[in-house]
Amino acid sequence: MTNSFVFPCLLLLLLPLVAAQLRVGFYNSTCPRAELIVRKVVQERFRKNRTITAALLRMHFHDCFVRGCDASVLIDSTKTTPSEKNAVPNQTVREFNLIDKAKKKLEAACPGVVSCADIITLATRDSVALAGGPNYSVPTGRRDGLISDPNLVNVPGPTFSVSQALQSFTAVGLTLFDMVTLLGAHTVGVTHCDFFRNRLSNFEGTGKPDPTMDPALVSKLFSLCGTQSRPLKHDPTTFLDRTTPFIVDNQYYNDILAGRGIMQIDQELALDASTASFVSGFANDSLGFQLSFANALVKMGSIEVLVGKAGEIRKNCRVFNSKRKM
């Protein structure tokens, strides 16, 4: 076989692989206004409600950590078939209507072209920029998944140690540094008392609060939360970053260095020998955090994505195109 034959053959073999990658501007020719349409919906909603940045960051995280960024978190459960929405950690994931609104506009402009997984990714990117965070380019070309099973939802929990949490991150190809950076998302949004009440009194059976929490914060949170656990919809909430709760900045790292982490995992990040230096690095370098946060979000958004002909482009983000696929 001559080289002139081998080379074109190799090229033909490699082409589908190359074409099957995510890329910035994936919709430039198939739906040129796609990114603009998403941005307008996000801007409009943000003007009325600044908490959407937190909601979308968490939605993106919970989507990507369960079978990759495939919009499986958006599927509604039915009477007969539960979806990821039924899993406990997803019960407080919100802003599904925002995604529906963007999808409706995109379907009107370019039917069957833009995936719900890309809408989550783009909307998160836009909401982060609106909240003062980095403004970054994000590759697109994801396709929507065909499975949404509550039993597969195993996102890390708030009382995880750093090493336990790290196992969840390495399982999806992220590093310790990515984890410290992505937890910086707790610079916005809220948590229910249920996820940190254990720290406020009788912590680990000691009869006292968690000694690593600033005592002034313990007493404020104790009066908010009390000792009685309640259903999440009646459980009070507090900001994760009580200093600048609506701004994507490096204040979270300063908070946790001062013993003002709300959840155990937040506080441990500042205290664990493996992560403490990253935390103080970000606390002292606002720009460094912004750059790393953008990179880490792009990396998180690339976890196990479906591309090429895999999956589907859902018409309605809440239901699979074909009924049999749940």
Ligand code: HEM
């Ligand atoms: C070890 C990893 C993590 C744990 C254990 C964790 C846990 C939690 C918990 C328990 C809440 C409170 C939910 C509620 O009360 O409704 C929360 C909120 C939040 N999480 Fe995380 N999280 C982790 C990583 C992440 C990552 C990687 C992101 C995004 C990149 C993220 C973004 C958020 C945001 C923005 C909120 C506030 C949500 C809102 O206001 O609705 N978290 N997290």
